[in-house]
Amino acid sequence: MIDLQxxxxxxxxxxxxxxxxxxxxxxxxxxxxxxxxxxxxxxKSTLMNLIGCLDRPTTGxxxxxxxxxxxxxxNQLARVRNREIGFVFQTFNLLPRLNAxxxxxxxxxxxxxxxxxxxxxxxxxxxxxxxxxxxxxHPNQLSGGQQQRVAIARALVGEPSILLADExxxxxxxxxxxxxxxxxxxxxxxxxxxVLVTHDERxxxxxxxxxxxxxxxxxxxxxxAEPLRAVPVNSDREAAQA
Amino acid sequence: MSIQEGIRMAWLSLAGNKLRTFLTMLGxxxxxxxVIALVSIGQGATNEVTxxxxxxxxxxxxxxxxxxxxVRFTVDDAATIAARVPELAQVMPVITAPVAAQYGITSYxxxxxxxxESFPVIRDFPVASGRFFSAADVQDAANVAVxxxxxxxxxxxxxxxxxxxxxxxxxxxxxxxxxxxKGGSLGQNQDDLIAIPVTTAERLVRTRYVxxxxxxxxxxxxxxxxxxxxxxxxxHQYQNxxxxxxxxxxxxxxxxxxxxxxxxxxxAAIAGxxxxxxxxxxxxxxxxxxxxRTREIGVxxxxxxxxRDVLQQFLVxxxxxxxxxxxxxxxxxxxxxxxxxxxxxxxxxVSMGSVLLAFVFSAAVGVGFGLWPAMRAANLNPIEALxxx
Numbered sequence: 001m002i003d004l005q006x007x008x009x010x011x012x013x014x015x016x017x018x019x020x021x022x023x024x025x026x027x028x029x030x031x032x033x034x035x036x037x038x039x040x041x042x043x044k045s046t047l048m049n050l051i052g053c054l055d056r057p058t059t060g061x062x063x064x065x066x067x068x069x070x071x072x073x074x075n076q077l078a079r080v081r082n083r084e085i086g087f088v089f090q091t092f093n094l095l096p097r098l099n100a101x102x103x104x105x106x107x108x109x110x111x112x113x114x115x116x117x118x119x120x121x122x123x124x125x126x127x128x129x130x131x132x133x134x135x136x137x138h139p140n141q142l143s144g145g146q147q148q149r150v151a152i153a154r155a156l157v158g159e160p161s162i163l164l165a166d167e168x169x170x171x172x173x174x175x176x177x178x179x180x181x182x183x184x185x186x187x188x189x190x191x192x193x194x195v196l197v198t199h200d201e202r203x204x205x206x207x208x209x210x211x212x213x214x215x216x217x218x219x220x221x222x223x224x225a226e227p228l229r230a231v232p233v234n235s236d237r238e239a240a241q242a
Numbered sequence: 243m244s245i246q247e248g249i250r251m252a253w254l255s256l257a258g259n260k261l262r263t264f265l266t267m268l269g270x271x272x273x274x275x276x277v278i279a280l281v282s283i284g285q286g287a288t289n290e291v292t293x294x295x296x297x298x299x300x301x302x303x304x305x306x307x308x309x310x311x312x313v314r315f316t317v318d319d320a321a322t323i324a325a326r327v328p329e330l331a332q333v334m335p336v337i338t339a340p341v342a343a344q345y346g347i348t349s350y351x352x353x354x355x356x357x358x359e360s361f362p363v364i365r366d367f368p369v370a371s372g373r374f375f376s377a378a379d380v381q382d383a384a385n386v387a388v389x390x391x392x393x394x395x396x397x398x399x400x401x402x403x404x405x406x407x408x409x410x411x412x413x414x415x416x417x418x419x420x421x422x423x424k425g426g427s428l429g430q431n432q433d434d435l436i437a438i439p440v441t442t443a444e445r446l447v448r449t450r451y452v453x454x455x456x457x458x459x460x461x462x463x464x465x466x467x468x469x470x471x472x473x474x475x476x477x478h479q480y481q482n483x484x485x486x487x488x489x490x491x492x493x494x495x496x497x498x499x500x501x502x503x504x505x506x507x508x509x510a511a512i513a514g515x516x517x518x519x520x521x522x523x524x525x526x527x528x529x530x531x532x533x534x535r536t537r538e539i540g541v542x543x544x545x546x547x548x549x550r551d552v553l554q555q556f557l558v559x560x561x562x563x564x565x566x567x568x569x570x571x572x573x574x575x576x577x578x579x580x581x582x583x584x585x586x587x588x589x590x591x592v593s594m595g596s597v598l599l600a601f602v603f604s605a606a607v608g609v610g611f612g613l614w615p616a617m618r619a620a621n622l623n624p625i626e627a628l629x630x631x
Contacts, residue, residue, distance in 0.1 A: 054544065054625050075548045082546020093541045093628070097258040109247050110546040154545070 001161055001193050002028035002051060007060035007070075009046050020046040022216045023060075028162075028195065033188040033227075035196045035204035038213035045166075047213060048197045052087060052164045053080045065161040082110050086155030090167035092147040094139040100126060100150045101135040107158040125153035129183060145176030152183060162193045169203055181206045181230035206230055245554070252558040255535075266527045267567035269520030270607065274571025274600045275578055276513035281596040282579035284506025286589035291502055295495045297424055297432070299366040301462050302491040303330075303469060305455040311485045314451045317440055323455060326475060329468035331460040332360040335440050338454075339447040343436060345397040345408045352393050354410060354436045356443020356452075364456050367432075372404035372419030375439055383441035388419040390433040410436065411446060465490050510596075517600075520567070521607035528560050528615035539619050540627025553620035560612025561605060568604030572597055 009021040020043045028034055038044040049055040050062060053069055056077070062070040069080050081087075086107075094103045104122035113121075126135050129149040139147050148168060155163055165184070169177030185206060188194050196207060204210050206228045212220030256263045305323070307313040317335045324333035337356035342349055355361075359377045362368045375386050387408065394403045403417045415438065424432040444450060459468045469490050476486040532539070539552055547555075576597070579590040 049625050052544070054628075078543065078546050078548040081544060087544050089541075089628070093537065093544075095538055095541065097254055102254075106542070107545045110542075110548075110551060112244065158546075 001030045001032075001065060002026065002195070003061075003063040004050070004057075005061040005063070007050065007057040007062060009043075009050060009055070010058045020216055021050070021057075024216075024218055026211065026218065026221075028193065030161075030193055031188070031191050032209060033184070033194040033196075033207045034209045034211060035198055035207040036211050036213060037198060037201070037204050039199060042213045043216040044197055044199075044213045046216075048164065048166055048195075051162075051195060052085050053077045078110075082107055083158065084161040086158065086160040086163045088148070088151050088155050088163065088165035088168045090170040092139070092144070092151045092171070094147055094150055094154075096139050099136050099138050100131060100142070100153075103139070103150055104154045104157050106154060111158065121157050122153070125157040126150070128156065129153045143176070144172050145179050148172060148176070148180050149183065152180070152187075156187070156192075162195055163187065164195050164197075166197045167199070168196065169200070170198075177203070178230050179232045182232045185227075185230055202228070245558075248551075248554045248558045249562070251555050252562050255531075256559060256562060262527065263563065266524055266563050267570065269523035270517065270564050270567030270604050271520075271571040271574060273513065273517030273520040274568045274604050275575035276516050277510060277600045277603075278572060278575025278592060278596055279578040279582065279590075280509035280513045281506060282575075282590040282592045283582060283588060284502065284509045285591040285593055285596075286579075286583065288499065288502040288506060289591055290589040291498050292495060294425075295491060295498055297366070298491055298494075299364055299456075299458070300491070301458050301465050302364065302366075303457045303459065303465065303472070304487075304489045304491075305457065305472060306453075306487045306489070308485050308487065311480070311482060313480060313485045315455055316450050317444065317452060320452070320455050323457070323472070323475075327457075327468055327471050329459050329464040329471060330457045332364055333455060333457045334358045334360045334364050335452040336454050336456055337440055337443040337447065337449065337452050339443065339449070341411050341436070341447070343393060343397060343408055343410050345403075345406065348397050348399075350393060350396040352390075352396075352434055352436055354438055354443060354446070356440035356446075357437055357456075358440055361437055364458050367424060368422055369419040370422040371402070372417070374419050374437075380439040380441055383439060383445060385413065385415045385442060386418045386438065387415040388421060388437040389417055390421050390435040390437075391423040392431055392433040393436055394420055410438070413446060465492060469493070514603075517603060517607065520604075521564070521611040524560050524563050524608065525611035525615060527563075528556060528612055529618070531559075532556065532615045532619045535619075536622060536627045536630040539622050540624050540630065543622070543624035544628060549620045552622075553616045556616035556619045557609065557612050560616065561608035564604045564608025564612075565601075568601045571604065572601060575600070 004024055004026040007021060007024045011018045011020055024047065036044050036047060050057055057070050060070065061068060064080065065084055069077065072080065101119065101122050104125055105118045108118040108121060123135060126132055129152050131146060131149055131153065134142065134146065142150065169180055172180065181203065184194055196203065198204055205224055207224060208227050209223050211218060307315045320333045320335040324330060334357055339354050340351065341354045342351050358380050359375060362374050369388060374388055375384065379386050387410065389403055397403065397408060403420055406417050407414050408417060409415065459465045469488050472488045477483055480486065542552060576592050579592050582588055583590040
């Protein structure tokens with residue numbers, strides 16, 4: 001699914017050249033749940049931006065879902081992001097003026113889908129994260145955990161190849177964080193490929209594989225022997241399912 | 243993303259901050275309203291002045307001696323001019339003097355015009371009742387008078403003046419006719435006069451000199467020829483082209499028109515500046531909006547918005563601001579023009595052209611001043627935009 005081959009990313013020119021990533025090769029199969037770990041400044045954000053097609057490698061090759069995306073132009077990259085990547089951000093990044101449903105519709109808007117189909121898919125995605133009752137709430141009427149679930153629905157609605165989450169529990173209390181991890185694990189069980197970027201060891205141990213980045217290089221890549229099992233405690237999500 | 247979606251998005255974001263949206267529009271609203279109202283005042287003034295000049299009498303040629311150059315005309319000069327300029331159909335000397343008219347115990351200060359029987363034709367100023375005086379009356383220097391509407395209503399308060407006797411500067415005059423109403427012209431009330439035979443006027447105000455000589459050409463085409471002919475004669479006679487002014491009504495009309503057109507353009511330019519300021523207001527707010535929504539732009543790009551999607555979104559917003567502002571401005575401008583003509587009594591004329599121009603200009607302002615902020619938004623790097631606090 002994700003195939004990075006000898007990827008290097010250099011920012012700036014001349015004396016201010018900074019090598020953010022150096023000769024990184026990484027392979028993620030369909031259906032994996034991978035955590036990318038590293039302290040700040042390690043290059044994990046750069047790696048995430050490359051995987052998320054927000055940026056292009058300086059050298060090396062990136063094949064995403066069978067397609068070489070390392071040489072695409074801005075518009076082509078936008079299209080790949082729209083179709084292949086579902087983003088979940090630490091700060092949720094919902095648009096405040098749109099309600100939950102409209103936020104979830106957004107990727108489909110940029111795909112040019114007709115309104116009726118959009119609404120149907122967005123409603124289904126919100127049901128999937130247990131927010132069927134709150135479709136017309138605006139972000140400021142939702143708790144952090146709920147907002148992040150809307151964001152997950154938005155990431156899922158376009159049926160992307162991978163879900164890319166950047167510190168998805170970083171702004172949540174432990175209970176809401178546990179809930180989000182439970183959703184991720186459930187999605188992964190349904191076959192969705194997940195890449196989590198985090199510096200939280202506990203969050204990472206919910207995944208089945210941990211990749212460690214330091215100073216722009218991969219310094220570790222190991223499966224998790226016994227992944228933690230996230231157990232949501234008596235949330236409104238379960239109430240909705242009951 | 244379709245245009246329809248773009249409009250929906252723009253609507254959502256503009257409706258989300260109604261006060262700001264309204265205040266931003268206000269600049270364009272005032273600009274467009276000012277353009278339409280001021281241009282309508284200018285065009286109304288042009289129409290008014292044009293019709294007033296035309297009301298002086300079609301093809302009227304006014305020959306005025308310059309007293310400061312030592313030139314004066316008498317009644318006989320009118321006959322001389324008539325004989326020497328064959329293009330002229332009628333020539334009439336005019337003596338003008340302020341007088342006091344009295345009927346019973348009512349007295350009224352007005353202007354007497356000593357003229358000939360040609361007056362109704364030359365000034366295009368017929369009588370409404372009674373008759374105008376004849377050539378014989380002029381010959382005899384008869385004490386007969388024809389009243390303007392204002393004088394009649396001042397002296398007779400609605401009574402029919404024809405057949406009654408008034409005194410002018412103490413001398414008795416028989417009123418034989420009443421002129422139609424002409425209204426005002428160029429700041430003068432044309433109905434505030436008494437017409438008497440020029441010969442009688444010479445005696446009444448004890449002068450031999452006339453204020454001006456009025457003439458009309460045999461046909462409208464001959465007006466310019468007649469004016470040229472007259473100017474030649476006077477130039478030859480006095481060796482001074484300032485000595486006598488020969489002014490044809492159509493010349494006056496074009497002079498007045500060029501003045502009022504300049505006035506209209508000036509008003510439009512002043513109003514145009516306010517429209518420009520309104521446009522800069524839109525650009526200002528759009529720039530602020532782009533900065534404020536940097537993160538939103540980053541999110542949209544991450545979700546797959548292309549450069550042109552973002553460009554379109556912001557451009558639609560600014561065009562919407564300018565367009566709707568323009569429409570409101572048109573209504574206010576037309577309403578304002580009506581109000582001005584109602585309150586101040588000025589003639590106003592809202593032309594389709596000025597409305598269309600104002601709207602197209604305001605829409606262009608939306609595109610012109612929205613383009614730069616929209617391009618800034620479209621060119622944002624998604625990674626930096628997402629990181630923006």
